Amino acid sequence: MKRNPTGRLIPTAEGRDLVIVRTFRAPIEDVWASITESERTARWIGSWTGTPGRGRKIQFSMGFEGGEHVGDITINECDAPRHLSITTTDASGAWQLEAHLTESDGVTEMRFTHHLDATIDPGSVGPGWEYYLDMLEASRDGTETPEWNDYYPVQSEHYTSQVENATQST
Numbered sequence: 001m002k003r004n005p006t007g008r009l010i011p012t013a014e015g016r017d018l019v020i021v022r023t024f025r026a027p028i029e030d031v032w033a034s035i036t037e038s039e040r041t042a043r044w045i046g047s048w049t050g051t052p053g054r055g056r057k058i059q060f061s062m063g064f065e066g067g068e069h070v071g072d073i074t075i076n077e078c079d080a081p082r083h084l085s086i087t088t089t090d091a092s093g094a095w096q097l098e099a100h101l102t103e104s105d106g107v108t109e110m111r112f113t114h115h116l117d118a119t120i121d122p123g124s125v126g127p128g129w130e131y132y133l134d135m136l137e138a139s140r141d142g143t144e145t146p147e148w149n150d151y152y153p154v155q156s157e158h159y160t161s162q163v164e165n166a167t168q169s170t
Helices: 028-036 122-141 156-160
Strands: 008-012 015-024 046-049 057-062 070-079 083-090 093-104 107-116
Touching (some): 028 093, 028 107, 028 122, 107 122, 122 156
Antiparallel strands (some): 008 015, 015 107, 057 070, 070 083, 083 093, 093 107
16 A cells, blocks of 8 residues: 655754654544553554653553564653653664644544654655654554564655754754
């Protein structure tokens, strides 16, 4: 099934942000649970253990990467159910991620942001996040899970074509 990429690269003073928006016909608290409760994150990206809280570190295990892929997550900010800011750290380095949620009339919008520096290739990262956010949707809706080959390398050009514009400082 062909999936169209939706993410955008936005220039920032520090580099560029990869931003992907998803909309859910669900209350904000339910969407928040899908991105913060281990038994629910395990359905679409991976599970975690530890005691969550601002400034705390939890251990994360990817569920769909094949083989063992583990790391730490530091919770930078948590304003439930509206904002979560984390730093993931594993063998490949550290990533800064955020989710902002808003609700209107029972519909919740999630604005996911991956803060990128110049060393991160948006052509590989963007399709990965499209895949995982579609996995989130499928886990919530009970629909068929997406196939990785529908995302990478198929969607890479969508992101690499935005790099020049997104490297201009604001």
